[in-house]
Amino acid sequence: MSEVKLSVETRTEFGKGASRRLRQVEKVPGVVYGHGDEPKHITLDSHALMLALRTPNVLIRLDVDGGKSTELVIPKSVQRDAITSFLVHVDLLQVKSGEKxxxxxxxxxxxxxxxxxxxxxxxxxxxxxxxxxxxxxxxxxxxxxxxxxxxxxxxxxxxxxxxxxxxxxxxxxxxxxxSAQAEEAPADAEGDEAAAEA
Structure with missing residues (x-):
């Protein structure tokens, strides 16, 4: 299993307007949850996240706010724009070694x-x-x-x-x-029609 390191920032603005502004600068809003902790709202680089998500069930090590803390997470829910397929939002689950x-x-x-x-x-x-x-x-x-x-x-x-x-x-x-579908030969169909007319 591969591990990817991503630098992320704590997010303080919420709502559609804030999300739109993030996407304009190629950022994606996300939430980190698990282990009974309060959910952490973050922003991630859109391109780096897209590359990480190419690996199914990728293990991601988050470097939060320039190294103030680190989180080990896996993607649990990824939302994409229905038309463009651009990343819209991601939910990340906290994990630790030995945990199932x-x-x-x-x-x-x-x-x-x-x-x-x-x-x-x-x-x-x-x-x-x-x-x-x-x-x-x-x-x-x-x-x-x-x-x-x-x-x-x-x-x-x-x-x-x-x-x-x-x-x-x-x-x-x-x-x-x-089983492969057997197709009727056109000649057989024409023969059946001729027989029916007779």
Missing amino acids: VTVELPVHTEGELAPGGNLLEHVLNTLSVETEATHIPESVTVSVEGLEAGASIHAKDIKLPKGTTLSTDEDAVVLQVL
Whole structure:
């Protein structure tokens, strides 16, 4: 798991107007919460945060107000503009070494299905798991090599990294192989119409 360091500043202005002014100078408003502490309102550099969020469940070390304090956090909620996809707001959860947290791990696949043109459906794109806050895996990888139509992979079938336990229902279908749709040949359709007319 990668750790990213971000410099942030305490935020004292609130509301839509304040948020708009922050975005004009490429800053993003955020909140840090957890461990029973009062929420801390901060501003983050938009570009640096965007780069950090490219890594799923990234561990972020916040350098607050030029080093007055530091916080270890993970992203819990990221809001983006529906049209531009620009970052609008971020909620960050305080964590510490040894602490367990529940996160969503992206599910990736490897391998080729059995020949036949069948389709692989991702019923779930992520798995909910419990893991140590400072050792969160980036994703889980599932082999679909040789799977045929009708095959499915359940949450309990997926091997998880050490120290990670499943929170998703173990019987939940994560992946399934669908049979290729057979298309009617145009000649057959024309033949049926001719037979009907006769």
